Amino acid sequence: MALTENVDRAGPAAGPAERPERRGAGRWARLLPAPGPQRVLAAATLVNTFGSGLFVTSSALYFTRVIGLPTAQVAVGLTAGGIVGLVAGMAAGRVADRWGARRTQIGVMVLGAFFMTCYLFVHTFWPFIAVACLTAAVHSANPTSRDPLVRQFGGERPAAYRAYLQAVTNLAVGLGAVVAGAAIQANSREAYVSLLVGRTVAFVGCALVLTRLPGPARSEDRAPEKPGWVALRNRPFLVATVINGVMEMHYAVPTFALPLWIVDHTDAPRWTVSAVLLLNTAMVAGLQVIAGRSVSSTEAAGRRMLWAGGALCTGLVLMAAADGPTAWVSALVLVAATAVYTVGELWHAAASMEYSFGLASAEAQGQYSGVYRLGAGTGDALAPTVMGVMVLSWGRPGWLVLAVLFLLVGAASRPVVALAGRRSPR
Template sequence: MALTENTAQQAGTADPPTAGRGPGRWAKLLPAPGPQRVLAAATLVNTFGSGLFVTSSALYFTRVIGLPAAQVALGLTAGGIVGLVAGMAAGRGADRWGAKRTQIGVMVLGAFFMTCYLFVHTFWPFVVVACLTAAVHSANPTSRDPLVRQFGGERPAAYRAYLQAMTNLAIALGAVVAGVAIQADSREAYVSLLVGRTLAFVGCALVLTRLPGRARSETRQPEKLGWVALRNRPFLVATVINGVMEVHYAVPTFALPLWIVDHTDAPRWTVSVVLLLNTAMVAGLQVMAGRSVTSTEAAGKRMLWAGCALCAGLALMAAAGGPTAWVSALILVAATAVYTVGELWHAAASMEYSFGLASAEAQGQYSGVFRLGAGTGDALAPTVMGVMVLSWGRPGWLVLAVLFLLVGAASRPAVAFASRRSSG
């Protein structure tokens, strides 16, 4: 039975997103008034700003600051390495000092560090600021996850999926707005996007202040727990499996566009078509994909399904390298649709693993460790895709397809085996 609105607010939770109240069609798309809606609004503001900057950042660094592309890549790589550590530290801080306080602090630092880009004109200051902003980027989810757990309501899996869908939609909207500024291609346009990202950090922090406070329990004492996540074998196994699967996220953003342009006869506009299809499917179907993933056993099943769909999608992408232009384009559209289904199932499974195998008293720490595995996969993905897909061609696609199938199939039994060893 769903909680009433007053009871939910007193308990610090709210009904799932599907239970929104109020007249009109749009009210049903929102969480009920209370902490869930506040956290969703904060997520929307922050990720819209992320869409603004991610879409235009490379152009800002090269056209406004004036750095060569190789130096930009080096600075961002350094930032990615720093970010891996920062995410774990922020998660531990959220457990010790409170997730709301930590998350607001991360947003404030994000606004300050983003402003620093306005004063960067040479390489080494760029590296420093890139490391600082990357640390904020990694600290954001690990300090936010305890809030998601705290206010997840009676259907936390559905709420997490809702936030993921909102994230993808907001980033896409930010990218659209950034596209207008990019078309102008002026210093003022790029600076306005950076200022917009800064304001999004500030806006998110202000929205988060509306969340109810929650004092730490005297029995929690997370500082005495140590690094419990590193002693949780099932969780570490799931972290490694998810880290390997994470490599596939470079397919639509890195490997597939280059494959389409350099290795197929499909029209170049096919790149935009498949990216829009991927974005639309993720934004529209994420809630549905995650609705029934409410246990680690269900997560194991979805990881298997994800492996099968990713395998089929990548095999189709490999097949697009030979046919004529229109046939190749149709194959690529079908391949993207199948791949995206696998992406949805993987996202649902990974969210359940990161919460379902974690201790409530140390959710931030667990999130930091889990995202360390994911971040490692993300960091390696461009190199893996570059070697296996862009250098090996079709055989590389097929090797990756089989890899994802095997990892997906191994997920459920591997986590179950680790659970038995831990309890034995």
């Protein structure tokens, strides 16, 4: 069957934009990868991230209204989980390289289903901490065990295929959030539990879909062992990891800093919060693949990181300018700022994906992904504190300092990574 063909014998898999057109294919069919491993992995991603949308949208309410925990205890549990997740992601990547990404990814999904079910039996703080750490470990292990599959089945441009999967992720999470919103409107214990069960079913469904991926040839069951943590000795890769980790902080702008800025520091209508978030989500879902098409080398990634720094800087300056004008002018400025910021987000994502594959060894992709995501996770963890101090406490000057930071880091990306490459021992 086509879904179980050995891709090594069939040649490199075509990327979503590279497959030949099928006569009579409809508009929707042309949006799909060609039948085979790429389509299977996309379907698995769709199922899993739909479940993620269900749970992420409703999890805080489940913890506080069903389990009955105070908000402060929920925050402590999620923070502890985030710390555990940083380590789990690196470990999962190493396991995927050693024992095979397909079986590791399936194992991660099965564990996710089991750990998510455990929430049904949590009623106090310490069990919540334990389960939160376990589910956070699964959350971090998912991408680092999946990236080797993206590399294996992504054809000559795995970063472009990962951009396609990112678009699928945004669409699926959005659909899951819509379904969760209907359940939240019911505001009952049964509704929140049903969303938790839905997340568990999505884990199981993803694992079942992943079984349709072709496994490695018998002689390749165990990948050749790499000496130690080779990713930690790759100087250009580590430099790119640090740069990306700093740039990663901007993801807290639309989800954390901007909503609070709009409500507490501008005269814009409160519905502007929903409007700008919807605009950001729609642009990312619709344009991520296009943004990544021309990023096919680390040099191109450096240029896009420069562009990303400029766009993020401009968007943040416009957000700062929204404090002062009348309500409608402020709302229009915020919409324009979000559009410009999102273009920077798209360019950064495209550059980041290329760095994570282009500077990594194919035989140790899981390990490299774990290290790379450790940098990104550190940036994500620091972002709320940085945004809280610089933006919400300092106001306009904080926005401007943050804007200059992203501009400088984006501009430094290409020359600094290139310099590290020239000085790196071969």
